[in-house]
Amino acid sequence: GTGVGLHLTAELAAVHKGKTEYTPSELGGACFSVSIPLSDENYTLEEIIETHALPDVSKTTDLISTDDSPEAVSSGKRYQDYKLLIIEDDDEVCEFVSQQLNESFSIVTAKDGTEGLKKAINEQLNLIVCDVMMPGIDGFEVTRRLKADFLTSHIPVILLTAHSSEEHQLEGIQAGADAYITKPFSIKYLMARIVKLIEQREKLQQKFAQEPGAAPIHLINFTDRDKTFLDKMHALIEQNMESVDFSVDTFAQIVGMGRTNFYKKVKGITGHSPNEYVRIIRLKKAAELLATTNLNISEVSYKIGFDDPFYFSKCFKAQFGKTPSAFQKGG
Structure with missing residues (x-):
């Protein structure tokens, strides 16, 4: 039901x-x-x-109001590049919510917890919306399994439930849910929670990428295993900083993952592909070297694995908004 x-x-x-x-x-x-x-x-x-x-309250979709267009919440911004998974056993509710969110997002659906867990692994997801009361595996257990699986632990989860008690909300939080919404709810509110979770992560990812220096990326609601994985990535990049031939395939082999799963995990955590992320780390290292050493532009370029100083300068300016020489001079 x-x-x-x-x-x-x-x-x-x-x-x-x-x-x-x-x-x-x-x-x-x-x-x-x-x-x-x-x-x-x-x-x-x-x-x-x-x-x-x-209004007619004979349909289950009346548990959901459409008081405002979902797009109004996001100030007109569309998120079609973002993929959401809706796990809901009620076909009518699932179809209605999917149709509303499909105006702004790419939507995948699952009719129960078992199917939802499979799709969470196979799809490149940005967020999951899951009902709590479902036959078989309920939403709490789905959330616990998602957060326990390394391949899906980074995906934000919003739980939908008719239980408004503090006890049930606490169970949702302890299971690892990023947000807990009680029924009846409005599409506007659900959309606002989805957008906020996505934008929070985007802002931190962009802040990390656009600021020069070696400050670590700050993560929101990631598991300890995710943080350990990211720390290992940074250590491997540091060890191979000067290697022009260091590839993503080599990287995936070292951390013991297949290329596809490795790509999905890095993209899910950082918002960048593995190649993009390695380049960002190298450019941030370059900024550190330019600020703390007397190395010239070419020497810094070779130190971070670029064999073409001109291409390095172009990438550096695109990343930080100024040339390496201007950055080195403090301007």
Whole structure:
């Protein structure tokens, strides 16, 4: 189902001055009835906000409002290069959310936790939105497995659930979720959380790439294994800094990963392909050498694995906005 459950039903009934009652069923099991008064005499003037006709609440998609266009949240920016995975067992909800988010993102869907875990490994994902209450593997367990698997541990996860209690939110956080949204929710709010998580990572990745010097990249909500992996990458680049022939294939072999998985992992953590990231680290090292040594431009170029000083100067300016000579002079 949608995961709304009896608890949310009782809360909604209470908000509308109604009540939820239980009686044993003659056929076995339980019978629950909900009664809501129709007259506005049951409400104070302060409680009556709008007087227009109520919407049809017969569909599960009414758990989701479309109060604003999703694109309005991102100030017109589109994220079609970003791929999201929606894991939701309710076909109607899954289709509705996917259609709304598809205006801004590339969307992949999975009907349960098992399929979702497989797609998380096979696809190059930027974020996962997962329902909590699903048959088989629930959203909490999906999140725990994603964060425990080195190939998927870096992917942000947003959990959707009808449980609003502090206990359930704590369980989601402990499982490793990056955000926890309770139903009913608006597409605008979901979009805002997605955009914020993506932009937070982008800003840190860009800050690291565009600032000269050897300061380490700061990561948001990455696991210890991700940080260890990145530290190992930096150590290997440092050891092979002067080697023009040091390739991504060699790099992947040293860390014991296949080329495809290695590419996806580096891209997921840093926002750059392995080749781009190696070049950034080398250029940052060049900035450090230019600022702390008396080496000339050509000598610095060779020290960081560039065999063409002219090409090095071109890359350096593209990365930091000034030529190596201007940087060395402090201008």
